Amino acid sequence: TTQLLSVPYALYAENSGSATSATPNLEAVLAENNSANNQQIKDLQDPTEAQDAVTKNYAETQFYSQIEVDALIAHRQSQIDDLDTSSGSSTDQDGNTYDYLTYGDQVWTVENAEMATYRDGTPIPQVTDNTEWSNLTTGAWSYYGNDPTKPRLYNWFAVMGIHDTASLLDASLRKEFAPEGWHVPSFDEWITLENYLIANGYNFDQTTTGNKIAKAMASTTGWYNSTNAGAIGNDQSLNNSSGFNAPPEGYRADNGSFNNEGNNAFLWSSTVISGVYVDHRLLYHDQRYLVG
Secondary structure: OHHHHHHHHHHHHHHHOOOOOOOOOHHHHHHHHOOOOOOOOOOOOOOOOOOOOOOHHHHHHHOOOHHHHHHHHHHHHHHHHHHOOOEEEEEOOOOOEEEEEEEOOEEEEOOOOOOOEOOOOOEOOEOOOHHHHHOOOOOOEEEHHHOOOOOEEEOHHHHOOOOOHHHHHOHHHOOOOOOOOOOOOOHHHHHHHHHHHHHOOOOOOOOOOOOOOHHHHEOOOOOOOOOOOOOOOOOHHHOOOOOOOEOOOEEEOOOOOEEOOOOEEEEEEEEEEEOOEEEEEEEEOOOOOOEO
16 A cells, blocks of 8 residues: 555656745746747736837737728828829819820920910900901910811910910910910920930830930821831821820911821920911821921
């Protein structure tokens, strides 16, 4: 009996050690296999050192949750987008909206003007009759061929804000044609755009010298076809790499006739050459360069 009773006492002494031993500290427990064996550790103090553990309550009050992080990222991205002015849209005095793009230090709208008023709300009259158009000395507009499904064409008087006889003679009395914050480009501003596109590889052959930028500026549809290398009308799907998107809407001549739809894009300038003759730019379906 004594031998039988001695076995469990011996086992107890070997496994438990001294019966008066203190509760093992956390370091000793984790040293067994570097694991808390899926047990919760209670009553931790708030961390004070770099390697201290933190409680759930401390983490929730001191750190952002994933939802909060995602919301902050979205807010910051929105602020970045608001600061990005390389592209966007602008609205004119009549409520029409235009896309714009940035080329170097310049910002250009890349859609046809559609205003029927000057900036201050003064109407720009629509003139359909050829004779009346030919006699104009003030601003007017018309649809190409008087077809309202097509964009507006403007005479030079409208572009320059000449709305009556007095403003024809006195430039200080002229209206602003472009919407608030915008203006009709000058000769020098056209040259700046041309040089930027050339220098940045928008020539049809990707060279950076010589004016071969017509394809890059022209819309991808509506042009007459051409077999000339690098011409706008030669594989129109390759046009508009710059995003300028000039369509071949033609023009209305001084005698009131409508000309060259599909053949060219007529682009106004604000620079006067002589009298009522003004600088302008042209794109032709069978040419590779911006004419002007």
